[in-house]
Amino acid sequence: MDIFEDKVILVTGANRGIGRALVKALLNHGVRKIYATCRDLNTMPSLDDDRITVLSLDITNDEQITTVAVLAQDTEILINNAGVINAGNILEGDLEGMDNDMSVNYFGTIKMMRAFAPILKKNNPSKIINIVSIAAYSPLPSIAGYAASKAALFSATQSVRIELAKEGIAVYAINPGAIDTDMNKGSDWDMPDPESTAVKILEYVADGKFDIVPDEMGQGMYNAWREDPAKLSKIFSDLYYGEISE
Numbered sequence: 233m234d235i236f237e238d239k240v241i242l243v244t245g246a247n248r249g250i251g252r253a254l255v256k257a258l259l260n261h262g263v264r265k266i267y268a269t270c271r272d273l274n275t276m277p278s279l280d281d282d283r284i285t286v287l288s289l290d291i292t293n294d295e296q297i298t299t300v301a302v303l304a305q306d307t308e309i310l311i312n313n314a315g316v317i318n319a320g321n322i323l324e325g326d327l328e329g330m331d332n333d334m335s336v337n338y339f340g341t342i343k344m345m346r347a348f349a350p351i352l353k354k355n356n357p358s359k360i361i362n363i364v365s366i367a368a369y370s371p372l373p374s375i376a377g378y379a380a381s382k383a384a385l386f387s388a389t390q391s392v393r394i395e396l397a398k399e400g401i402a403v404y405a406i407n408p409g410a411i412d413t414d415m416n417k418g419s420d421w422d423m424p425d426p427e428s429t430a431v432k433i434l435e436y437v438a439d440g441k442f443d444i445v446p447d448e449m450g451q452g453m454y455n456a457w458r459e460d461p462a463k464l465s466k467i468f469s470d471l472y473y474g475e476i477s478e
């Protein structure tokens with residue numbers, strides 16, 4: 233039995249990158265309905281599948297969240313994918329950018345979980361799948377605000393996992409390494425594409441894993457962290473000094 237079969241799923245940031253790839257991958261799992269949400273409906277690619285309902289949603293906008301929650305009362309799986317990245321280190325980085333990382337990645341995702349928890353309780357067994365980042369385990373200083381927002385989101389995800397454990401709602405944290413999306417535009421790293429990453433994410437969720445690192449690079453980083461957190465810190469230190477000496 234495919235755990236996604238016949239399910240109603242809402243994906244944030246579904247117009248591009250990992251969000252869009254998740255929508256495409258889910259369509260191959262026999263889902264009943266996907267609420268594909270994004271900020272600007274003009275940027276939503278057509279997928280020509282009548283199981284998709286497109287909705288406008290900025291996850292920092294309380295009114296839009298309420299509207300979407302009213303429209304999507306049958307949601308059984310909430311995928312919080314929307315996210316932003318602002319470059320900059322802690323000592324010199326743009327504070328407004330850091331504030332934006334926190335308001336989208338952390339508070340925006342929390343607002344979505346708050347709005348949908350009652351719906352998911354009503355429709356249980358259900359799931360929340362949060363796309364976090366390997367940077368939640370250890371910061372890369374050139375994206376320090378992003379790393380802090382993802383560490384905060386990872387913590388919130390683990391809190392909510394406990395808060396909802398007795399409500400029939402399973403809560404997953406997805407912590408990818410670097411994936412080849414607009415977020416890494418200009419990088420010359422060898423990265424997996426969002427399509428194969430989305431397929432892996434769904435596979436790991438179906439396997440019943442709750443903390444998921446879907447890609448090889450991320451898994452290498454995660455294994456280093458598991459051996460000794462200082463090892464991942466050293467990887468990011470080397471990357472940081474490599475970047476600033478370029």
Ligand SMILES: NC(=O)c1ccc[n+]([C@@H]2O[C@H](COP(=O)([O-])OP(=O)(O)OC[C@H]3O[C@@H](n4cnc5c(N)ncnc54)[C@H](OP(=O)(O)O)[C@@H]3O)[C@@H](O)[C@H]2O)c1
Nearest residue numbers: 245249250271290291313314315365408410411413414415
């Ligand atoms: N790519 C990676 O290496 C990587 C690694 C680890 C984790 N992640 C995480 O994966 C998720 C998807 O990122 P991606 O790599 O697919 O990047 P992406 O291609 O830049 O996509 C980001 C998505 O988030 C949406 N978004 C941004 N702010 C939003 C808001 N306030 N409300 C609603 N949607 C908003 C964007 O919509 P617009 O088109 O309107 O901007 C876009 O759909 C993010 O949470 C990211 O942090 C990515």
